[in-house]
Each structure stands twice: as structure tokens, then as C-alpha cells.
Amino acid sequence: QKEVEQDPGPLSVPEGAIVSLNCTYSNSAFQYFMWYRQYSRKGPELLMYTYSSGNKEDGRFTAQVDKSSKYISLFIRDSQPSDSATYLCAMSAESNSGYALNFGKGTSLLVTP
């Protein structure tokens, strides 16, 4: 079983909808959680990062971590066609050695006008 699971989608929503993207994980040592956005033919770009449990908000985006359930979410409010991309979650344990980031496979999102 892979340490990070993410539904690949595709997820299609109308413009203005609230989008919920999720990942589950199995390693209880994970402390740092990130979301990347990847447009077609581009590299992933870091969207948000959080530490431990709780919520973090940045404009239309909210990242939520529930460590008790080993579940993280990214919410996008008032979704726009420009949000159409693949979203990857990534997470790591508290370690300064080794390549600690573990990526989900990504969820493809399409926001239709």
C-alpha cells in the first residue's frame, strides 16, 4: 500500500462551485503537508503548506489537516476555469535527512464556464 493515496479523478465542476480535494495517508509520523498545482505541460508549483493539524487559509484556498483520521483536504471556493489543473498533495515526517517528501498521484480538476 502506498503511503499517500489520492483519487485521480477527473473531477468536473461548474464555475463558482466549491471544490474539495482530498488525500489519505498511512504514516502517522507525517507532520508537514503541502498542496501543489500542476498545469498541463508545466512543473508542479507549491500552492500551500501546513504543519500538523488544523486549517490554513489563503484567498480562495483552504488547506485542512485531520491527523487523527490521517486525512488532508484542499478546498477551493468560487472556483474559476483558471483553477483547472492537476492538484498533488505531498507530505513528510520531521526529518532533515533523506528525501522526505511523499507525493500523491494527483487529482485532475476541470472547472467549466
Next chain:
Amino acid sequence: DADVTQTPRNRITKTGKRIMLECSQTKGHDRMYWYRQDPGLGLRLIYYSFDVKDINKGEISDGYSVSRQAQAKFSLSLESAIPNQTALYFCATSDFRGFSYGYTFGSGTRLTVV
């Protein structure tokens, strides 16, 4: 200019050929990584380097080699390319806080082996 630059952007090569993908960065980061991305498989780590004298294998290093020529340059070689190495290849960089603050990725090299 991009923080992490990969060349070439696209490449078609024949089976058995040696090919090198190059990566350079202006972030001043010590740590550099090579990933490949395949549909349905996500990002998989090939090699990583924490400084010029440090090279480490990732999940899928067989058939690949790397060279860290300088702090800013990290190249990936396919010694004898095969069709199942057709993929999107990404270089990424981070400082020592990469495990908490994430990586910066290049725009990728689309490699096709025929």
C-alpha cells in the same frame, strides 16, 4: 528567467541511444532532485543530491545516472534509452527545509524513446 531551468523541453530519441537531460537553478539551493512522472503513477524519485559531493539513489534509479557538476547544475543521463523510459522528467530544488516548505520544480522535459 525561471528559477529552475530544464533543457531540452522536448526530446525524441531512439532505443539504445545515450541522452542527457540538464537542470540549472538560480535559487541558491543545495538540494536537487530528479523525478519522472507517468500517467497513473505520479511522481517517482530517480536520484537526489544534497550537495555537490552527495548523490543518492531514489525509488527508480536503474537505467539512470546523474552528475552534480556544481551547486547549481544537476544532470540526468539515460545510458541506453529504452521505450519504457518515455515520460515527463522534472528537476526540483530545495534548501534544507524542503521537507517542510516543499520543492521548486522546473517546467519539465518530455522525453520520447522510439
